[in-house]
Amino acid sequence: MIRITREADYGILLMTGLAQAxxxxxxxxxxxxxxxxxxxxxxxxxKALTRAGLLNSQRGAQGGYSLARxxxxxxxxxxxxxxxxxxxxxxxxxxxxxxxxRQDHCEVSGHWPRINQAIYSALQGISLxxxxxxNPPRPLHFHPLHPTGVHQLDRPI
Amino acid sequence: MIRITREADYGILLMTGLAQAxxxxxxxxxxxxxxxxxxxxxxxxxKALTRAGLLNSQRGAQGGYSLARxxxxxxxxxxxxxxxxxxxxxxxxxxxxxxxxRQDHCEVSGHWPRINQAIYSALQGISLxxxxxxNPPRPLHFHPLHPTGVHQLDRPI
DNA sequence: CGCAAATAGAACTAATCCAGTACTGATTAG
DNA sequence: CTAATCAGTACTGGATTAGTTCTATTTGCG
Numbered sequence: 001m002i003r004i005t006r007e008a009d010y011g012i013l014l015m016t017g018l019a020q021a022x023x024x025x026x027x028x029x030x031x032x033x034x035x036x037x038x039x040x041x042x043x044x045x046x047k048a049l050t051r052a053g054l055l056n057s058q059r060g061a062q063g064g065y066s067l068a069r070x071x072x073x074x075x076x077x078x079x080x081x082x083x084x085x086x087x088x089x090x091x092x093x094x095x096x097x098x099x100x101x102r103q104d105h106c107e108v109s110g111h112w113p114r115i116n117q118a119i120y121s122a123l124q125g126i127s128l129x130x131x132x133x134x135n136p137p138r139p140l141h142f143h144p145l146h147p148t149g150v151h152q153l154d155r156p157i
Numbered sequence: 158m159i160r161i162t163r164e165a166d167y168g169i170l171l172m173t174g175l176a177q178a179x180x181x182x183x184x185x186x187x188x189x190x191x192x193x194x195x196x197x198x199x200x201x202x203x204k205a206l207t208r209a210g211l212l213n214s215q216r217g218a219q220g221g222y223s224l225a226r227x228x229x230x231x232x233x234x235x236x237x238x239x240x241x242x243x244x245x246x247x248x249x250x251x252x253x254x255x256x257x258x259r260q261d262h263c264e265v266s267g268h269w270p271r272i273n274q275a276i277y278s279a280l281q282g283i284s285l286x287x288x289x290x291x292n293p294p295r296p297l298h299f300h301p302l303h304p305t306g307v308h309q310l311d312r313p314i
Numbered sequence: 315c316g317c318a319a320a321t322a323g324a325a326c327t328a329a330t331c332c333a334g335t336a337c338t339g340a341t342t343a344g
Numbered sequence: 345c346t347a348a349t350c351a352g353t354a355c356t357g358g359a360t361t362a363g364t365t366c367t368a369t370t371t372g373c374g
Contacts, residue, residue, distance in 0.1 A: 002237065002276060003160050006333065009269075027349065040335055047351060060342025061348040076272055080159065112166075114287070115233055118279035119159060126272060163362065184320065197364055204322065217371025218319040 008083045010037055011045050012131060015079055018055070019071040019132040025056075025064030045083065052082030071132060077123035159276075165240045167194055168202050169288060172236055175212070176228040176289040182213075182221030202240065209239030228289060234280035 013035045018026060032042040046065050049055045054074060055065045067074065170192045175183060189199040203222050206212045211231060212222045224231065 002241070005331095029349085038334065041333070043350075044334085044352095050350085057350060058342085059340075059348090059350045061346095062343060063341085063349050065350090084159070115280065115283060118283060119276050122275035122279040123272065126275060130271070162360090186320085195363065198362075200321075201323095201363085207321085214321060215371085216319090216321045216369075218317095219372060220320045220370085222321085 004080060005084060007041075007045055007048075008080045010035075010041065011049060011079050011083045012076070013037065014042065014045060015049070015054070015067075015074070015128055016132045018065060018067050019128050021066070023066055025058050025062075025066045027064040030064070049079070049082055052078075054078060054082055067128075071128040074128040075124045076126040076128075076131065077120055079128070080123060161237060162241060164198075164202055164205075165237045167192075167198060168206060168236050168240045169233070170194065171199065171202060172206070172211070172224075172231070172285055173289045175222060175224050176285050178223070180223055182215050182219075182223040184221040187221070206236070206239055209235075211235060211239055224285075228285040231285040232281045233283040233285075233288065234277055236285070237280060 014031050014037075017031050017034055028043045028046050029039060031037075031046070032039040035042075046055065046057075050057045050065065054068055056068050057063070057065050171188050171194075174188050174191055185200045185203050186196060188194075188203070189196040192199075203212065203214075207214045207222065211225055213225050214220070214222050
């Protein structure tokens with residue numbers, strides 16, 4: 001499967017929590033409790049989101065976090081990118097390509113960027129607002145409709 | 158970043174190699190040498206792709222692997238899915254949801270499938286044929302144009 | 315027939331990476 | 345001034361990945 005870290009997973013949860021709070025700052029502790037997530041982890045993630053400019057933080061008593069801009073202007077790509085670094089799928093496509101020993105033989109140089117681009121666009125098209133709708137029409141267990149007889153494992157990797 | 162394993166990375170390399178061979182079977186050793194990849198790894202990956210139905214294999218002397226269907230009918234999603242299991246981003250979205258302890262609080266249930274769907278569609282739209290074109294217009298170092306002052310790390314995660 | 319070339323499959327290991335924790339410091343409301 | 349809250353860094357146990365090794369099986373060819 002394509003994998004993102006749990007940080008990004010939690011990050012989306014926390015962001016939707018903040019989206020529902022509409023402007024009012026909420027403390028890390030409150031969010032952790034609401035989402036039943038481990039507090040230290042939540043703190044860490046919120047800090048990262050703040051550093052990335054997606055959240056405003058207010059220190060001190062009565063402080064907390066709030067969205068830096070409207071939920072409709074924050075995309076899934078923003079959140080995931082903030083927590084996992086720039087969106088890029090392989091080393092080869094994200095690092096300076098100069099060092100790639102296989103450069104001459106792999107001829108790939110061109111297509112990972114294309115795949116990244118496709119995924120990035122897909123994630124950009126999903127706003128935090130969308131994600132905050134409590135119950136979208138849900139195809140709950142999404143199974144790729146492998147059009148070709150690809151063997152379907154029944155567990156994730 | 159969104160991450161796929163090196164297996165999938167190599168898998169795409171090998172598939173493009175086979176796409177160029179147009180029907181003629183090629184041995185694991187030949188492909189490994191062409192792409193400068195470790196042979197045992199190549200063997201492992203080709204076996205997996207065969208099991209998934211994307212390749213045909215011919216044992217014995219003069220044997221090798223060949224595409225099971227035309228390159229235009231194999232998508233990036235097929236290849237990645239074959240090597241990494243069904244496309245799914247988080248445990249939560251790929252496992253039986255019954256066991257999810259946070260089910261009641263997270264309200265996420267709906268949106269990972271949506272994100273998965275978006276990514277899956279993106280990958281489905283890219284065929285092996287596309288990937289085999291030697292030099293597509295390449296935005297080589299794809300940098301998300303973080304529209305908002307998102308901090309841009311200069312290394313992948 | 316029998317050898318050599320090839321794939322099939324499973325088991326194993328070392329290294330890397332992630333999730334989560336702990337601790338110390340800085341800021342601010344009351 | 346003190347308690348609440350965010351900021352930042354360092355550390356650890358466990359999981360996952362990358363890659364190897366070994367054995368079995370199949371098949372073309374002399």
